[in-house]
Amino acid sequence: MANVHYMNHPLIKHKITMMRKESTGTNEFRKLVEEIAMLMGYEALADLPTREVEIKTPIEDTVQPVIDGKKMAIVPILRAGLGMVSGMLALVPSAKVGHIGMYRDEETHIPHPYYCKLPPFIEQRLIVVVDPMLATGGSLIDAVNEIKAQGGKDIKCMCIIAAPEGVEAFEKAHPDVELYIGALDRCLNEKAYICPGLGDAGDRIFGTK
Numbered sequence: 001m002a003n004v005h006y007m008n009h010p011l012i013k014h015k016i017t018m019m020r021k022e023s024t025g026t027n028e029f030r031k032l033v034e035e036i037a038m039l040m041g042y043e044a045l046a047d048l049p050t051r052e053v054e055i056k057t058p059i060e061d062t063v064q065p066v067i068d069g070k071k072m073a074i075v076p077i078l079r080a081g082l083g084m085v086s087g088m089l090a091l092v093p094s095a096k097v098g099h100i101g102m103y104r105d106e107e108t109h110i111p112h113p114y115y116c117k118l119p120p121f122i123e124q125r126l127i128v129v130v131d132p133m134l135a136t137g138g139s140l141i142d143a144v145n146e147i148k149a150q151g152g153k154d155i156k157c158m159c160i161i162a163a164p165e166g167v168e169a170f171e172k173a174h175p176d177v178e179l180y181i182g183a184l185d186r187c188l189n190e191k192a193y194i195c196p197g198l199g200d201a202g203d204r205i206f207g208t209k
Protein backbone atom coordinates (compact mmCIF):
# COMPACT_ATOMS: atom_id res chain seq x y z
CA MET A 1 0.00 0.00 0.00
CA ALA A 2 3.04 2.28 -0.12
CA ASN A 3 1.73 4.34 -3.05
CA VAL A 4 -1.79 4.99 -1.74
CA HIS A 5 -2.29 8.05 0.48
CA TYR A 6 -5.51 8.62 2.41
CA MET A 7 -6.45 12.16 3.42
CA ASN A 8 -6.81 12.73 7.12
CA HIS A 9 -7.50 16.47 7.31
CA PRO A 10 -10.77 17.42 9.07
CA LEU A 11 -11.54 20.11 6.48
CA ILE A 12 -11.36 17.54 3.67
CA LYS A 13 -13.52 15.10 5.65
CA HIS A 14 -16.13 17.77 6.41
CA LYS A 15 -16.36 18.99 2.82
CA ILE A 16 -16.67 15.43 1.48
CA THR A 17 -19.59 14.83 3.87
CA MET A 18 -21.30 17.98 2.53
CA MET A 19 -20.78 16.74 -1.06
CA ARG A 20 -22.36 13.39 -0.32
CA LYS A 21 -25.67 14.87 0.90
CA GLU A 22 -28.51 14.39 -1.57
CA SER A 23 -29.77 17.87 -0.67
CA THR A 24 -26.54 19.57 -1.86
CA GLY A 25 -27.35 21.39 -5.11
CA THR A 26 -25.20 21.85 -8.21
CA ASN A 27 -23.76 25.23 -7.25
CA GLU A 28 -22.59 24.14 -3.80
CA PHE A 29 -21.44 20.75 -5.12
CA ARG A 30 -19.18 22.42 -7.72
CA LYS A 31 -17.69 24.72 -5.08
CA LEU A 32 -16.98 21.76 -2.78
CA VAL A 33 -15.28 19.78 -5.57
CA GLU A 34 -13.06 22.77 -6.32
CA GLU A 35 -12.17 23.33 -2.64
CA ILE A 36 -11.49 19.65 -1.96
CA ALA A 37 -9.27 19.46 -5.06
CA MET A 38 -7.26 22.39 -3.71
CA LEU A 39 -6.90 20.86 -0.25
CA MET A 40 -5.97 17.45 -1.66
CA GLY A 41 -3.58 19.07 -4.14
CA TYR A 42 -1.83 20.79 -1.24
CA GLU A 43 -1.21 17.36 0.33
CA ALA A 44 -0.33 15.60 -2.94
CA LEU A 45 2.25 18.25 -3.87
CA ALA A 46 3.95 18.26 -0.47
CA ASP A 47 7.04 16.59 -1.95
CA LEU A 48 7.64 19.14 -4.74
CA PRO A 49 11.33 20.00 -4.83
CA THR A 50 12.48 23.55 -4.08
CA ARG A 51 15.65 25.47 -4.92
CA GLU A 52 17.20 28.54 -3.34
CA VAL A 53 17.07 31.91 -5.13
CA GLU A 54 18.47 35.30 -4.26
CA ILE A 55 15.81 37.98 -3.73
CA LYS A 56 15.67 41.43 -2.20
CA THR A 57 13.09 42.29 0.45
CA PRO A 58 12.45 45.94 1.46
CA ILE A 59 14.85 45.19 4.34
CA GLU A 60 17.77 43.23 2.83
CA ASP A 61 19.10 40.72 0.27
CA THR A 62 18.24 37.14 1.16
CA VAL A 63 18.26 33.58 -0.21
CA GLN A 64 14.84 31.87 -0.15
CA PRO A 65 13.12 28.75 -1.61
CA VAL A 66 10.98 28.58 -4.76
CA ILE A 67 9.39 25.55 -6.46
CA ASP A 68 11.93 23.80 -8.65
CA GLY A 69 11.92 20.89 -11.05
CA LYS A 70 9.53 19.70 -13.67
CA LYS A 71 6.69 21.58 -15.25
CA MET A 72 3.28 20.21 -14.37
CA ALA A 73 0.31 18.87 -16.31
CA ILE A 74 -3.11 18.53 -14.74
CA VAL A 75 -5.19 15.91 -16.56
CA PRO A 76 -8.91 15.66 -15.71
CA ILE A 77 -10.87 12.60 -16.80
CA LEU A 78 -13.99 13.96 -18.53
CA ARG A 79 -16.46 14.89 -17.48
CA ALA A 80 -16.36 14.90 -13.70
CA GLY A 81 -12.59 15.51 -13.42
CA LEU A 82 -13.13 18.97 -14.94
CA GLY A 83 -14.61 20.07 -11.61
CA MET A 84 -11.22 19.58 -9.92
CA VAL A 85 -9.12 21.59 -12.41
CA SER A 86 -9.75 25.09 -11.04
CA GLY A 87 -8.74 24.00 -7.53
CA MET A 88 -5.46 22.61 -8.82
CA LEU A 89 -4.80 25.68 -10.99
CA ALA A 90 -5.27 27.89 -7.93
CA LEU A 91 -2.23 26.10 -6.48
CA VAL A 92 -0.15 25.89 -9.66
CA PRO A 93 -1.37 28.58 -12.09
CA SER A 94 1.40 27.82 -14.60
CA ALA A 95 0.37 24.16 -15.05
CA LYS A 96 -0.77 23.03 -18.48
CA VAL A 97 -4.05 21.09 -18.74
CA GLY A 98 -4.61 17.91 -20.76
CA HIS A 99 -7.94 16.10 -21.16
CA ILE A 100 -8.91 12.45 -21.32
CA GLY A 101 -12.49 11.63 -22.30
CA MET A 102 -13.85 8.40 -20.89
CA TYR A 103 -17.37 7.16 -20.14
CA ARG A 104 -18.49 3.94 -18.45
CA ASP A 105 -20.90 1.68 -20.29
CA GLU A 106 -24.00 1.58 -18.04
CA GLU A 107 -24.43 -2.19 -18.48
CA THR A 108 -20.89 -3.55 -18.52
CA HIS A 109 -19.24 -0.71 -16.50
CA ILE A 110 -16.31 -0.93 -18.92
CA PRO A 111 -14.77 2.48 -19.73
CA HIS A 112 -14.78 3.72 -23.32
CA PRO A 113 -12.19 6.32 -24.32
CA TYR A 114 -13.42 9.06 -26.67
CA TYR A 115 -10.80 11.85 -26.41
CA CYS A 116 -7.20 12.39 -25.40
CA LYS A 117 -5.13 15.55 -25.72
CA LEU A 118 -2.06 15.98 -23.52
CA PRO A 119 0.32 18.96 -23.28
CA PRO A 120 3.63 18.75 -25.21
CA PHE A 121 6.76 17.27 -23.62
CA ILE A 122 4.56 15.09 -21.43
CA GLU A 123 7.56 12.86 -20.67
CA GLN A 124 9.22 15.81 -18.87
CA ARG A 125 6.25 16.76 -16.73
CA LEU A 126 4.82 15.88 -13.37
CA ILE A 127 1.32 14.73 -14.34
CA VAL A 128 -1.58 14.95 -11.88
CA VAL A 129 -4.65 13.02 -13.07
CA VAL A 130 -7.87 14.13 -11.39
CA ASP A 131 -11.25 12.38 -11.19
CA PRO A 132 -13.63 12.64 -8.21
CA MET A 133 -14.68 8.94 -8.34
CA LEU A 134 -12.64 5.72 -8.34
CA ALA A 135 -15.23 2.94 -8.57
CA THR A 136 -14.14 -0.23 -10.42
CA GLY A 137 -10.90 1.60 -11.28
CA GLY A 138 -11.35 0.94 -15.00
CA SER A 139 -11.44 4.60 -16.08
CA LEU A 140 -8.38 5.67 -14.09
CA ILE A 141 -6.39 2.57 -15.07
CA ASP A 142 -7.09 3.17 -18.77
CA ALA A 143 -6.34 6.90 -18.46
CA VAL A 144 -2.92 6.17 -16.92
CA ASN A 145 -2.31 3.47 -19.58
CA GLU A 146 -2.87 6.14 -22.25
CA ILE A 147 -0.65 8.72 -20.51
CA LYS A 148 2.15 6.14 -20.19
CA ALA A 149 1.69 5.15 -23.86
CA GLN A 150 2.27 8.82 -24.77
CA GLY A 151 5.48 8.93 -22.71
CA GLY A 152 4.27 10.11 -19.28
CA LYS A 153 6.42 8.77 -16.44
CA ASP A 154 5.99 10.83 -13.30
CA ILE A 155 2.29 10.43 -12.51
CA LYS A 156 0.11 11.13 -9.46
CA CYS A 157 -3.65 10.57 -9.30
CA MET A 158 -6.21 12.29 -7.07
CA CYS A 159 -9.70 10.89 -6.41
CA ILE A 160 -12.11 12.33 -3.86
CA ILE A 161 -14.04 9.10 -3.13
CA ALA A 162 -12.85 5.55 -3.83
CA ALA A 163 -14.18 2.01 -3.46
CA PRO A 164 -11.79 -0.64 -2.10
CA GLU A 165 -12.29 -2.63 -5.34
CA GLY A 166 -11.01 0.30 -7.42
CA VAL A 167 -8.02 0.99 -5.19
CA GLU A 168 -6.97 -2.66 -5.33
CA ALA A 169 -7.33 -2.85 -9.12
CA PHE A 170 -5.42 0.40 -9.59
CA GLU A 171 -2.57 -0.65 -7.31
CA LYS A 172 -2.19 -3.90 -9.28
CA ALA A 173 -2.24 -2.14 -12.65
CA HIS A 174 0.00 0.82 -11.75
CA PRO A 175 2.11 0.10 -8.65
CA ASP A 176 4.52 2.90 -9.67
CA VAL A 177 1.85 5.65 -9.53
CA GLU A 178 1.01 7.61 -6.36
CA LEU A 179 -2.70 7.60 -5.60
CA TYR A 180 -4.30 10.20 -3.29
CA ILE A 181 -7.75 9.36 -1.92
CA GLY A 182 -10.06 11.76 -0.05
CA ALA A 183 -12.29 9.04 1.46
CA LEU A 184 -12.35 5.26 1.18
CA ASP A 185 -15.93 3.97 1.03
CA ARG A 186 -17.44 0.57 1.83
CA CYS A 187 -18.05 -1.16 -1.52
CA LEU A 188 -19.62 -1.02 -4.98
CA ASN A 189 -23.30 -1.85 -5.56
CA GLU A 190 -24.67 -4.02 -8.40
CA LYS A 191 -24.52 -1.00 -10.75
CA ALA A 192 -20.88 -0.37 -9.81
CA TYR A 193 -21.79 2.81 -7.93
CA ILE A 194 -19.81 3.59 -4.78
CA CYS A 195 -21.63 3.02 -1.44
CA PRO A 196 -22.36 5.27 0.37
CA GLY A 197 -20.69 7.49 -2.27
CA LEU A 198 -22.40 10.58 -3.63
CA GLY A 199 -24.20 9.32 -6.74
CA ASP A 200 -23.10 10.29 -10.24
CA ALA A 201 -20.38 12.91 -9.90
CA GLY A 202 -20.64 14.16 -13.51
CA ASP A 203 -24.39 14.65 -13.27
CA ARG A 204 -24.07 16.44 -9.93
CA ILE A 205 -21.34 18.82 -11.19
CA PHE A 206 -23.06 19.66 -14.46
CA GLY A 207 -26.70 19.38 -13.35
CA THR A 208 -27.51 16.81 -16.02
CA LYS A 209 -29.90 14.74 -13.90
Ligand code: PRP
Pocket residue numbers: 077078079080081102103104109111131132133134135136137138139140166192200201202203
Ligand atom coordinates in the same frame (compact mmCIF):
# COMPACT_ATOMS: atom_id res chain seq x y z
C1 PRP B 1 -17.39 8.43 -13.59
C2 PRP B 1 -16.25 9.03 -12.80
C3 PRP B 1 -15.08 8.19 -13.26
C4 PRP B 1 -15.71 6.84 -13.47
C5 PRP B 1 -15.35 5.94 -12.33
O1 PRP B 1 -17.42 8.89 -14.89
O2 PRP B 1 -16.08 10.40 -13.01
O3 PRP B 1 -14.48 8.66 -14.45
O4 PRP B 1 -17.12 7.04 -13.52
O5 PRP B 1 -15.80 4.65 -12.55
P1 PRP B 1 -14.83 3.41 -12.72
O6 PRP B 1 -13.78 3.53 -11.67
O7 PRP B 1 -15.72 2.23 -12.50
O8 PRP B 1 -14.26 3.44 -14.12
P2 PRP B 1 -18.59 8.49 -15.94
O9 PRP B 1 -18.19 7.29 -16.73
O10 PRP B 1 -19.89 8.41 -15.20
O11 PRP B 1 -18.57 9.68 -16.96
P3 PRP B 1 -18.96 11.23 -16.72
O12 PRP B 1 -17.90 11.83 -15.81
O13 PRP B 1 -18.89 11.78 -18.10
O14 PRP B 1 -20.33 11.29 -16.13
Ligand code: URA
Pocket residue numbers: 080133135192193194195197198199200201202
Ligand atom coordinates in the same frame (compact mmCIF):
# COMPACT_ATOMS: atom_id res chain seq x y z
N1 URA C 1 -19.10 7.14 -11.13
C1 URA C 1 -19.76 8.02 -10.35
O1 URA C 1 -19.94 9.19 -10.72
N2 URA C 1 -20.21 7.59 -9.15
C2 URA C 1 -20.03 6.33 -8.71
O2 URA C 1 -20.45 6.00 -7.60
C3 URA C 1 -19.35 5.44 -9.55
C4 URA C 1 -18.89 5.87 -10.76
